[in-house]
Amino acid sequence: xxxxxxxxxxxxxxxxQTLSPLLDEDSGGNASGIVLKKGPWTSAEDEILIEYVxxxxxxxxxxxxxxxxxSRCGKSCRLRxxxxxxxxxxxxxFTAEEEHLIIELHAKMGNKxxxxxxxxxxxxxxxxxxxxxxxxKRRQRAGLPLYPPEVCLRTWQALQQxxxxxxxxxxxxxxxxxxxANSYDIPDVTFHSLxxxxxxxxxxxxPDISSCMLKRGLDSSQYCNFMQSALHRQKRFxxxxxLFPGPDGSVKTPFxxxxxxxxxxxxxSFGTPFAVESNPTTKNAMxxxxxxxxxxxxxxxxxxxxxxxxxxxxxxxxxxxxxxDLTSWDTTIQPAMFESVDPFIQSTxxxxxxxxxxxxxxxxxxxxxxxxxxxMGPKNHPSDKNSNSCSVTPGDVTDSYxxxxxxxxxxxxxxxxxxxxxxxxxxxxECTPISATGSSYEDPTLTEAFSGSxxxxxxxxxxxxxxxxxxxxxxxxxARPDALLTSDWHDRSSGIVEDTTNVTDAISLLLGDDLAAxxxxxxxxxxxxxxxxxxxxxxxNNMPAVCHMxxxx
DNA sequence: AAACCAATCAACCGCTAGCAC
DNA sequence: CGTGCTAGCGGTTGATTGGTT
Numbered sequence: 001x002x003x004x005x006x007x008x009x010x011x012x013x014x015x016x017q018t019l020s021p022l023l024d025e026d027s028g029g030n031a032s033g034i035v036l037k038k039g040p041w042t043s044a045e046d047e048i049l050i051e052y053v054x055x056x057x058x059x060x061x062x063x064x065x066x067x068x069x070x071s072r073c074g075k076s077c078r079l080r081x082x083x084x085x086x087x088x089x090x091x092x093x094f095t096a097e098e099e100h101l102i103i104e105l106h107a108k109m110g111n112k113x114x115x116x117x118x119x120x121x122x123x124x125x126x127x128x129x130x131x132x133x134x135x136x137k138r139r140q141r142a143g144l145p146l147y148p149p150e151v152c153l154r155t156w157q158a159l160q161q162x163x164x165x166x167x168x169x170x171x172x173x174x175x176x177x178x179x180x181a182n183s184y185d186i187p188d189v190t191f192h193s194l195x196x197x198x199x200x201x202x203x204x205x206x207p208d209i210s211s212c213m214l215k216r217g218l219d220s221s222q223y224c225n226f227m228q229s230a231l232h233r234q235k236r237f238x239x240x241x242x243l244f245p246g247p248d249g250s251v252k253t254p255f256x257x258x259x260x261x262x263x264x265x266x267x268x269s270f271g272t273p274f275a276v277e278s279n280p281t282t283k284n285a286m287x288x289x290x291x292x293x294x295x296x297x298x299x300x301x302x303x304x305x306x307x308x309x310x311x312x313x314x315x316x317x318x319x320x321x322x323x324x325d326l327t328s329w330d331t332t333i334q335p336a337m338f339e340s341v342d343p344f345i346q347s348t349x350x351x352x353x354x355x356x357x358x359x360x361x362x363x364x365x366x367x368x369x370x371x372x373x374x375x376m377g378p379k380n381h382p383s384d385k386n387s388n389s390c391s392v393t394p395g396d397v398t399d400s401y402x403x404x405x406x407x408x409x410x411x412x413x414x415x416x417x418x419x420x421x422x423x424x425x426x427x428x429x430e431c432t433p434i435s436a437t438g439s440s441y442e443d444p445t446l447t448e449a450f451s452g453s454x455x456x457x458x459x460x461x462x463x464x465x466x467x468x469x470x471x472x473x474x475x476x477x478x479a480r481p482d483a484l485l486t487s488d489w490h491d492r493s494s495g496i497v498e499d500t501t502n503v504t505d506a507i508s509l510l511l512g513d514d515l516a517a518x519x520x521x522x523x524x525x526x527x528x529x530x531x532x533x534x535x536x537x538x539x540x541n542n543m544p545a546v547c548h549m550x551x552x553x
Numbered sequence: 554a555a556a557c558c559a560a561t562c563a564a565c566c567g568c569t570a571g572c573a574c
Numbered sequence: 575c576g577t578g579c580t581a582g583c584g585g586t587t588g589a590t591t592g593g594t595t
Contacts, residue, residue, distance in 0.1 A: 040563070040589085062580075078581070079564070114583055129584075130562060137560080557595075565587075572580085 037071040041080050045070060049077055050085055058086075083124045090122030094131055102128055107151045 037045075052068040058081065061074030070077065083089075094102070098120055105116045111132075113125035120128065139146055 038565070059581080074580080075566090075582095076564075082582095083563075111584065125583075126563075133585095134560070134562095555595100557593100559591100559593085561589100561591080563587100563589085566585085567583105568585100569583080570581090572578100574577085574579100 035071065036065070036073045038076070045072065046080070046085055049081060053081060053085070083126050088122055089124070098123065099131070102131065103147060103151060106132060107147050
């Protein structure tokens with residue numbers, strides 16, 4: 001207890017306590033006219049409650065006051081017992097394992113604190129909730145993504161697995177509904193590849209992911225700016241496509257993978273009307289609040305009718321799954337994270353398969369969201385510009401695009417800026433462990449660098465050891481977008497990624513061709529040089545298991 | 554030393570699902 | 575089926591603490 005004032009009152013609540021302003025006015029009183037106390041509990045009250053529960057057991061909380069004389073409402077008693085008095089409660093800070101588990105669980109469940117608490121023995125929903133809210137604040141300030149990238153990827157992979165297990169790219173209605181309940185209302189989009197063998201119908205469930213990522217990683221203007229800019233680039237590129245005719249006269253541009261209507265559909269798939277209006281001058285004309293009918297920003301708890309105000313609330317929901325999908329995590333998250341033999345490699349690399357084979361823009365969207373986490377929070381002040389290479393604001397991005405109207409011009413940029421104001425190099429390092437010396441994903445120095453101010457960093461809770469480093473090197477780091485595009489892991493994925501232009505196309509679609517062009521500068525798409533991206537450090541991937549997801553009920 | 558600010562935590566509030574009647 | 579009660583959940587508030595200026 002942190003209320004010494006009350007600790008002094010070591011006995012039953014005094015009269016002036018019960019008459020204090022903390023008195024429960026509305027529940028106040030009860031049938032017997034006893035005024036119920038509110039506010040901090042005293043140790044004396046605790047003892048009474050403990051005694052009561054010993055005698056009568058848990059439950060029937062409203063009877064506590066009746067039987068024990070405790071001037072507390074049943075609700076308050078239940079809460080006090082559940083959060084502080086019941087046995088086997090674990091006190092103290094969360095361990096690294098617990099924190100990691102919370103992150104995983106939250107990625108899957110969202111703000112289902114009670115359900116999360118069920119997976120953390122000795123912890124209460126309140127504790128977890130407080131921890132998470134603190135974490136949100138911290139990471140917002142630091143401009144860090146809420147989830148480690150690999151969590152997003154695993155979630156995405158699990159999602160894909162769920163879809164694929166249905167034998168169709170079209171998600172079953174139930175799942176679809178569940179996802180939609182937490183996503184923007186984004187129409188399914190069918191993309192047609194020019195290549196007959198890869199013609200596909202892509203029904204992106206990604207919106208759930210992307211919307212979540214958006215919700216947590218991008219603010220509306222940034223995202224809209226980016227999408228508008230990207231789509232504008234695509235359109236512009238298409239318009240000038242004759243400049244790059246292919247051998248058969250077709251044009252190998254990312255955009256030409258899509259039919260014209262797909263263009264606007266693609267934009268619509270992001271819940272925006274701006275695809276049709278590709279004029280960049282309208283870039284700020286919309287906000288997330290204009291997503292009519294969308295209720296996803298509210299964590300899926302609000303009806304579609306509650307829209308405007310609530311959608312503006314800062315809500316950082318999850319890559320939510322129906323809990324029935326826990327099984328899908330068994331084969332994806334748990335082994336990849338916790339076991340030395342990485343089943344990510346053993347299993348079907350769903351993520352890459354879909355991302356590449358289908359040249360899915362939505363994959364790029366996920367990748368995009370993963371690698372372009374928006375520096376959230378109010379501390380995007382000008383000083384940030386000086387902190388590191390994150391030197392362009394979202395608004396500047398569009399400008400940078402305009403300035404970089406040609407590939408040649410782009411080549412002059414030594415540091416290509418992501419649509420969200422990150423350099424292409426920094427954006428990766430922002431998402432991934434950076435230093436070979438063991439700096440974690442939550443490296444405080446990074447935190448400071450990104451935020452431009454000193455903030456409390458996330459705990460360096462993932463101790464790095466040489467053994468872990470070795471183990472990490474033996475596997476693909478899925479936290480790293482580049483890892484998805486490189487390594488012999490590709491070869492295991494049925495050679496699907498042999499044509500890296502496909503990947504580039506997908507990325508190009510999202511990033512815009514100029515950024516993708518920069519992307520192409522890297523061997524195999526993105527640098528495979530471990531040191532360049534800090535692949536040596538992989539703390540998140542080496543978290544020991546608290547429990548396997550397969551053990552979860 | 555004082556003022557200020559952010560972080561943390563305990564507790565409350567409103568809402569809802571489940572259940573019994 | 576409707577009503578009332580209870581337990582539980584998630585969001586929010588407010589007190590306290592600790593760090594910084």
